[in-house]
Structure formats: C-alpha cells, structure tokens
Amino acid sequence: MWNPSSQRQIWAVGGGKGGVGKSLIASSIAYTIARLGFPVIAIDLDLGGANLHTVLGQQPPQKCLSDFLSNPNISLMDCVVDTPYPNLKMIAGAKDDLNITQLTEEKKYRLMQEIQYISGYFVVLDLGAGINQYTLDFFNLADTGIITVLPEPTSIENAYRFLKAAYYQRLLKNPMLENIHPLIEAAMTPNNIHGIHSPTDLLNEVSFQDKILAADLKKVIKEFRPKLILNQSRSQTDIDVGFSMKSVAKKYFGIDLDYLGYLEYEPNVWQSVRRMRPILAEYPNSRIALHMERICNYLIRQARTGQTLNAVE
Amino acid sequence: MQLNDEPLSYYDTLELTADATPQEIRSAYLRLKSSYSKDNVANYSVYTREETDEMLKKIEEAYLILSNPERRKAYDLSHQGHSSVSSQAEHSSFRAEAAPTPIMPSISGSMSSTPEVDPFFAHSEADSIASTEQEWSGSSIRRIRESKRVTIEDLADYTRISKSYLIALEEENYQKLPAVVYVRGFLQQISKRLKLPTELVVQKYIERLKTARPDKF
Numbered sequence: 001m002w003n004p005s006s007q008r009q010i011w012a013v014g015g016g017k018g019g020v021g022k023s024l025i026a027s028s029i030a031y032t033i034a035r036l037g038f039p040v041i042a043i044d045l046d047l048g049g050a051n052l053h054t055v056l057g058q059q060p061p062q063k064c065l066s067d068f069l070s071n072p073n074i075s076l077m078d079c080v081v082d083t084p085y086p087n088l089k090m091i092a093g094a095k096d097d098l099n100i101t102q103l104t105e106e107k108k109y110r111l112m113q114e115i116q117y118i119s120g121y122f123v124v125l126d127l128g129a130g131i132n133q134y135t136l137d138f139f140n141l142a143d144t145g146i147i148t149v150l151p152e153p154t155s156i157e158n159a160y161r162f163l164k165a166a167y168y169q170r171l172l173k174n175p176m177l178e179n180i181h182p183l184i185e186a187a188m189t190p191n192n193i194h195g196i197h198s199p200t201d202l203l204n205e206v207s208f209q210d211k212i213l214a215a216d217l218k219k220v221i222k223e224f225r226p227k228l229i230l231n232q233s234r235s236q237t238d239i240d241v242g243f244s245m246k247s248v249a250k251k252y253f254g255i256d257l258d259y260l261g262y263l264e265y266e267p268n269v270w271q272s273v274r275r276m277r278p279i280l281a282e283y284p285n286s287r288i289a290l291h292m293e294r295i296c297n298y299l300i301r302q303a304r305t306g307q308t309l310n311a312v313e
Numbered sequence: 314m315q316l317n318d319e320p321l322s323y324y325d326t327l328e329l330t331a332d333a334t335p336q337e338i339r340s341a342y343l344r345l346k347s348s349y350s351k352d353n354v355a356n357y358s359v360y361t362r363e364e365t366d367e368m369l370k371k372i373e374e375a376y377l378i379l380s381n382p383e384r385r386k387a388y389d390l391s392h393q394g395h396s397s398v399s400s401q402a403e404h405s406s407f408r409a410e411a412a413p414t415p416i417m418p419s420i421s422g423s424m425s426s427t428p429e430v431d432p433f434f435a436h437s438e439a440d441s442i443a444s445t446e447q448e449w450s451g452s453s454i455r456r457i458r459e460s461k462r463v464t465i466e467d468l469a470d471y472t473r474i475s476k477s478y479l480i481a482l483e484e485e486n487y488q489k490l491p492a493v494v495y496v497r498g499f500l501q502q503i504s505k506r507l508k509l510p511t512e513l514v515v516q517k518y519i520e521r522l523k524t525a526r527p528d529k530f
Binding site: 243 | 348349354
C-alpha cells in the first residue's frame with residue numbers, strides 16, 4: 001500500500017506485550033541481515049522505553065529520534081548513527097520517555113513519511129509494547145510485520161489482540177472499504193447491534209449486504225500477511241504453539257499468519273544483554289543465531305520475489 | 314462466535330488441499346487436534362470451549378472420511394463440483410472456511426452438490442403449504458420440511474448446520490440460537506433445501522427474532 005520506493009524494505013517487530021523480546025529480536029534481525037551483507041538501519045520506535053541501542057551494545061548516542069521529533073529542520077537521516085558492526089546503522093529511540101499522547105498526529109505523519117523515503121536500506125523497526133494507534137500505524141506501514149510471542153497465555157492473548165487491532169486498522173485505512181466503515185467499527189465494538197463478534201462475522205455481514213464490497217474486503221484481507229516468531233521455546237509443545245496460532249489465525253481471521261520459526265530459550269545467550277553486547281555477536285554459533293539466519297534468509301528471499309526489493313545488495 | 318466458520322470441505326477443515334497425501338492428512342489431524350484441545354494455550358482468549366468442541370468434532374469428522382481411502386474417494390467424487398472452489402482457494406486466503414458456502418453460495422461457488430432433480434420438489438402438499446404461508450414461523454418450516462419428507466438429519470447433512478440449531482430454529486427457541494448473522498445464514502440454507510422463498514423467510518423470521526430478542530442484534 002505504502003511503497004514509494006522500491007529501494008528499501010521495512011520490517012516491523014511488534015507483539016503487544018512488553019518483555020516478549022521485541023527489542024532483542026529486532027536487533028538480532030538487523031544484526032543478521034547486516035552480517036549477510038545488506039545495509040540496514042534499525043530504528044527504535046519504542047517511545048516509552050527505548051533500549052535498542054543497549055541490545056546493540058551501544059551507549060545512548062548523541063543523536064536520536066528526539067532530535068527529529070523536536071526539530072522540523074532535522075531530517076530522519078540526520079539521526080542515523082553508526083554501530084561497530086559493518087552495514088549496521090541505527091536511530092536510537094527518544095531519550096526522554098515520550099508519552100504516546102505527546103506525539104502529535106503531525107509528527108507521527110512526518111516520521112512515517114521519512115521512514116518510507118529511506119532509500120537503499122533494510123529498515124528494521126522496533127515497535128514499543130502496547131496496542132495503540134502509534135504501534136499499529138507503524139506495523140501496518142511495514143512491508144513485513146513480525147509479531148513476537150512467548151509460549152505463555154498472557155503473551156498469546158496480547159498477540160491476538162494486537163493482530164486483531166492491526167487487522168481492523170488496516171481495513172479502516174483502506175479507501176476501498178470506506179462504505180463499510182460503520183460495520184468495521186461495529187466489529188471493533190463488543191456487543192454491537194449487528195451481532196458481529198469476529199472478522200468472519202464481519203465478512204459474512206458484508207457479503208449479505210453487498211457481494212462486490214465483500215470481494216474488495218477479501219482482497220484487502222488477503223494482503224495482510226503478518227509473520228510470527230515464537231521466542232523462548234523450551235519444548236516441542238512450545239514450538240507447536242506457533243502452528244496452533246497459525247491455524248487459529250486462519251480460522252478466526254481468515255489470514256495466513258506466516259510462522260517464521262522459533263528461538264530457543266538459552267539462558268546463557270539471553271544473558272549477554274547484561275554484558276551490553278548483541279547476543280549474536282557474542283554467540284555467533286548458537287542455535288538462536290542459526291535460526292535467526294534462517295528466518296532472515298527466508299524473509300530476504302520473500303522480499304526479493306515480492307519485487308519490493310531489488311537494489312539493496 | 315465462529316459457528317459458521319466451519320468450512321464445507323473436509324480438506325479446508327484440515328487446512329489441506331485436495332491432493333494431500335495420507336501422511337499429510339494424518340499429521341494435519343494430529344496438529345489440529347492438539348491446537349483445539351482445551352489445554353492448548355494457543356486458542357485461549359479467541360475461542361470458547363463450546364467453539365473449540367464444535368471444531369474438534371468437525372476435525373474428527375473430516376479425518377474419519379479422509380483417512381480412509383475408500384471413504385475419501387467417495388467423498389471426492391461426490392464433491393467434484395467443489396474442486397473449482399478449492400482451486401480458487403489457492404488464490405484467496407479466506408478459502409471456504411471464512412466464506413462458508415452455507416452463508417454465501419454466490420461467493421464460494423454454486424451449491425453444486427444440490428441434486429438437480431429434487432424428488433421432494435414435486436410434492437404437492439408441501440407446495441400448497443408453502444404457497445399459502447405468510448408468517449414463515451419455525452413450526453411452518455417444520456411442517457413443510459416434514460411434508461417434503463426431509464428429516465432433521467437430512468437437513469443437517471445438507472446445510473452443515475448442527476441438529477440442535479435446526480431444532481431450536483423450528484421451535485423458535487431463540488435462547489438457543491446464535492447471533493443473528495448466523496441465523497440468517499441458516500435460514501438461507503434451509504430455504505434453499507426446502508425450496509422456500511428465501512428472502513421472505515429470512516425477513517419474516519428475523520423480524521420475529523428481533524422483537525423477541527433485541528439483544529441478539
């Protein structure tokens with residue numbers, strides 16, 4: 001939908017709940033694609049708790065997102081800083097914790113614009129926790145939206161909430177579906193008068209009212225192909241949670257949730273954060289590094305065949 | 314509420330294509346059985362127990378047919394008309410499960426399993442009831458059904474609506490009926506099978522439902 005430049009790919013890592021490893025996974029993805037030879041900019045969009053720089057083993061840099069947000073004369077690219085790792089640059093998050101409510105629509109729009117105009121890079125967005133307009137907008141802006149989840153009920157519940165919110169948000173933002181906004185909004189409201197409780201109900205109701213609109217709706221839904229990474233798996237049962245979520249997404253939302261893979265729970269490896277080093281730099285031969293590389297190779301292949309990427313080499 | 318989410322095709326239920334190998338069928342079955350079991354955290358917060366139970370029933374049913382080569386062959390033969398639906402499904406992430414034929418025949422393809430020659434169609438008694446019917450109450454639907462010698466089981470089989478819903482619908486037991494979007498779909502399917510004037514049946518029935526259970530809307 002938003003794709004002014006074919007010279008870059010935007011990947012967003014979200015997932016609703018805090019502490020599910022968004023920053024670690026976003027930084028690991030950025031680190032891995034950089035290591036595979038692609039220029040990358042990792043952007044910390046966690047306004048309330050920026051720490052992407054920390055998981056990338058950096059002190060808080062001089063330049064950061066706050067500069068861009070507070071000064072209209074500073075461009076986003078001015079805030080990019082180098083990291084010690086080849087091909088990997090980053091934009092650190094806001095220094096002073098910004099409340100999302102403080103971020104005006106205008107600033108958000110400007111940020112979205114400039115992210116889209118970045119050229120020649122893979123852009124990896126580390127979204128903050130929480131399900132709000134801000135995280136949803138950036139998730140939906142991305143070419144690839146990645147949801148991270150732990151094999152725990154609380155995390156899974158939030159992941160579904162996030163998915164649902166992103167899903168309806170996408171429908172609302174699509175001009176093709178303007179005529180069914182009241183129904184989409186109803187679907188987002190519990191106990192609505194239309195009796196719409198799920199995305200499938202919505203589609204059924206729209207089909208009942210108008211077949212052509214229903215076809216449009218299906219088309220928009222089909223374009224939504226979020227990805228899933230399961231973090232900290234300890235057993236086969238944990239790994240299978242991803243497959244089950246894929247099935248639920250299909251049956252409940254009618255969407256193809258792409259299960260990218262899982263990262264094992266390896267206490268030693270995850271503790272490298274305490275040493276302020278990127279986990280994959282510290283443990284390049286760990287199973288986490290191996291799985292991460294597989295996941296990134298898969299995504300890169302997909303980006304290339306999807307024709308959204310052709311110049312980044 | 315995902316009651317009508319149940320797909321028409323057994324392959325869709327098991328999230329497979331019609332060319333699945335026996336091995337794929339078995340592993341899909343095992344995976345889905347576990348996905349919708351009551352202690353699986355992955356369905357927590359999305360589905361109620363009743364919904365997952367209903368889904369497990371469908372999964373069992375699909376596996377019962379598709380795991381047996383002969384039954385599968387018979388099923389494939391009797392659903393050949395649906396193969397076009399399956400191939401369309403490749404291009405649509407929704408497949409039949411989110412666009413279930415019971416609710417939207419025009420989208421999921423025509424009801425090709427409908428017998429062209431309906432042995433009950435010519436039944437004059439039923440037609441005379443149908444032609445004079447005004448209210449389209451549950452009991453009149455039942456009368457017509459019975460005079461056409463269609464059992465509840467036949468109807469459940471054809472419409473893929475559970476027997477308990479069909480009975481609740483005929484008894485106008487609104488308490489037991491699901492949300493109105495589903496009831497609407499049910500009525501469309503029933504009308505189709507019994508050759509009733511769909512629009513009229515839906516309109517009259519839903520009107521009564523609305524008066525009796527405004528909370529369903």
